[in-house]
Amino acid sequence: MLTLEGVRQVFRSGQDLVVALAGIDLVLDRGDFLTVIGSNGAGKTTLLHVIAGNLIPTSGRVLIDGEDVTATPAHRRARRIGRIVQDPLSGTAPTMTIAENLALASKRSKRSLAVALTRRRRREFAEVLRPLGMGLERRLDDPAFLLSGGERQALTVTMATLARPDILLLDEHTAALDPANARRIGELTEAFVERTGLTTLMVTHNMEQAIALGNRLVMMHKGRIVLELGGEKKRSTKVPELVSLFSHRHIADDELLLETAP
Secondary structure, eight states: OEEEEEEEEEEEETTEEEEEEEEEEEEEOTTOEEEEEEOTTSSHHHHHHHHHTSSOOSEEEEEETTEEOTTOOHHHHTTTEEEEOSOGGGSSOTTSBHHHHHHHHHOOSSOOHHHHOOHHHHHHHHHHHGGGSSSGGGOTTSBGGGSOHHHHHHHHHHHHHHHOOSEEEEESTTTTSOHHHHHHHHHHHHHHHHHHTOEEEEEOSOHHHHHHSSSEEEEEETTEEEEEEEHHHHHHOOHHHHHHHHHHTTOOSSGGGGOOOO
């Protein structure tokens, strides 16, 4: 589904060159859920930018279903790649209603929102929102700016279910939420990915979350993948063991070593 071959990303900072990605080789099969952890500056977010098409790598290739998309810009990958970021304000159009946001996410053609928002469509949106347990199905006409951070992030995840991308990128998407909402959004995300079989890559600083979610885990440091866990090994690993693995690689000074799941 997703293949990265020797991906390097180099930035110039004054007279210096900063290597953000130092030759990443990675293959995600359809349905894989990969969690990515690492110290600040490890290259995690840069990796997402390269996959999404926001950055063209200095060298190497990005392939989706065998198609080389290395030079394909983000707007042309958008139908195949969904992305949820840390800031709940970024995933929705604030002045549009909940129903309009959902209609926009589910649009497959150039139909107007007025056509998309039929009574039948509104009933469908209500049914999609009801399992969230937040009462959003009764607030279809509320503008998104009235929602709390947790409600907006739940709406963003729901919008991703309607868009049905091939690949979902999650960039610290629970980090800005309070513990209760972070837990709820994590559960919603996991349920969504399990239900759809969506190929997912999630960046997180939260090691308990990284262990609990997904079937694969990689640790990044200085632009490289320095550890990969999968299957039973990932499921049986505990946070202290993961902390120890960081420490053995001299990555013990990052705040992620202190973080646990909410």
